[in-house]
Amino acid sequence: MKTPLLIVALIGLCALPVMADASSSLRSAIDEYVTAEWGEGNVEWVELSMPAEKLFNGSTWTLEGSEKPRGRVVLYLNVLYGNTVLRRIPFRIQVMPFAWTPVVAQPLQRNSPITSENIRWDKREVTEIRHTWPESPDEINNLNLRAKRSLSPGKVLLWQDVEIVPEVCQGDLVRLRLEKGTVVIETEGIALQDGREGEVIRVEQTELGTLLRVRVAGYKRADVINALGR
Numbered sequence: 001m002k003t004p005l006l007i008v009a010l011i012g013l014c015a016l017p018v019m020a021d022a023s024s025s026l027r028s029a030i031d032e033y034v035t036a037e038w039g040e041g042n043v044e045w046v047e048l049s050m051p052a053e054k055l056f057n058g059s060t061w062t063l064e065g066s067e068k069p070r071g072r073v074v075l076y077l078n079v080l081y082g083n084t085v086l087r088r089i090p091f092r093i094q095v096m097p098f099a100w101t102p103v104v105a106q107p108l109q110r111n112s113p114i115t116s117e118n119i120r121w122d123k124r125e126v127t128e129i130r131h132t133w134p135e136s137p138d139e140i141n142n143l144n145l146r147a148k149r150s151l152s153p154g155k156v157l158l159w160q161d162v163e164i165v166p167e168v169c170q171g172d173l174v175r176l177r178l179e180k181g182t183v184v185i186e187t188e189g190i191a192l193q194d195g196r197e198g199e200v201i202r203v204e205q206t207e208l209g210t211l212l213r214v215r216v217a218g219y220k221r222a223d224v225i226n227a228l229g230r
Contacts, residue, residue, distance in 0.1 A: 022057040026050070026077070029063045030093065033075075037068050038097045048092040051077050055089055069095045070127045099126045102134050102157040107150075111169075114145040114162055124156065131158045166196040167219050174203055176214060178224040189214075189222075200225065 027047075034043045056079050064076040073095055079087040105120045112118070119140065133156060134140050145162045155161075168174055168191045178185040188206050195201035195216040203212045203222060214222035 022053045023050070026056075026063075030075070033063055033065055034069065034095055034097075038099070042099060043095060043097045045093050045095045048072065048094055051089040051091050055079070055087065068097075070097050071095065095127070097126055098123055100135070101126065101129075102137075102140065104151045104153050104155045104157055106153055108147045110147055110149055112147045112151075113165070114140055114147060114157070116141065119157060126156075129156060129158070131160050133158045166194045166199075166216075168195040168201065168216050168222065170194050172220050173206075174214070175221050176203065176205070176212065176224050177217070177221070195222070202228065 030045060034045050037043070056077055060080045062078045062080065064078055066073065071094065072092060074090050074092055077089040077091065078085045079089065100121050101124050102119045103122045103124075104118065106118050108114075108118060116137065121137070144165045146165045148161055148163050151157070151161060170191055170193050172191045174189050174191050176187045176189050178187075189203035189212060190206060192202040192204060192211075197216050197218060199216050201214060201216060201222070203214050204210070205212055211228035213225045213228055215225055216222050
């Protein structure tokens, strides 16, 4: 998952002394900028307000913008004298990026596993998607993920929609360990709630039905803290 940066200087060009070329050079610089951020063929843009050519024609300038621009964005044309910025000219463009996104392929209930069978990959415009998503099948396949809520087919799968499956899930058969001095007792129980390593949950011991308070120690393993009764 990538964290957006603030403004970063990207491109430095020397404008030609012909006014038409100055405008063309700026558009080429914008093309390079948005392509560098989103990849060749993955982005389109249209101008909303461009700086007047007389303000930078014949000057050395740089283009400045944010990482992963999308929607209405402000760019800055910095007119330079040596290394000094003489004028910082803001202007606006509309950026329409496209990206391969994971899309829910079938109805998913809360706690449903996320697999290659229930997720497909579509290339979509992501201008209005304000949260991050897994960017490759490996990011999903390498993690044991489940849905945090019910998800409908066609929805772009975001990181906020999923979570890593805990070491113990409600209904799991859990191996239990109880230490009394030098004596170690091992038994089994059914988890009554989810638990991640280190968390305290309740388990029902399978033979006697005793409720136990346990601390999750690993995958389907827990250490008994005390009994809660039946």
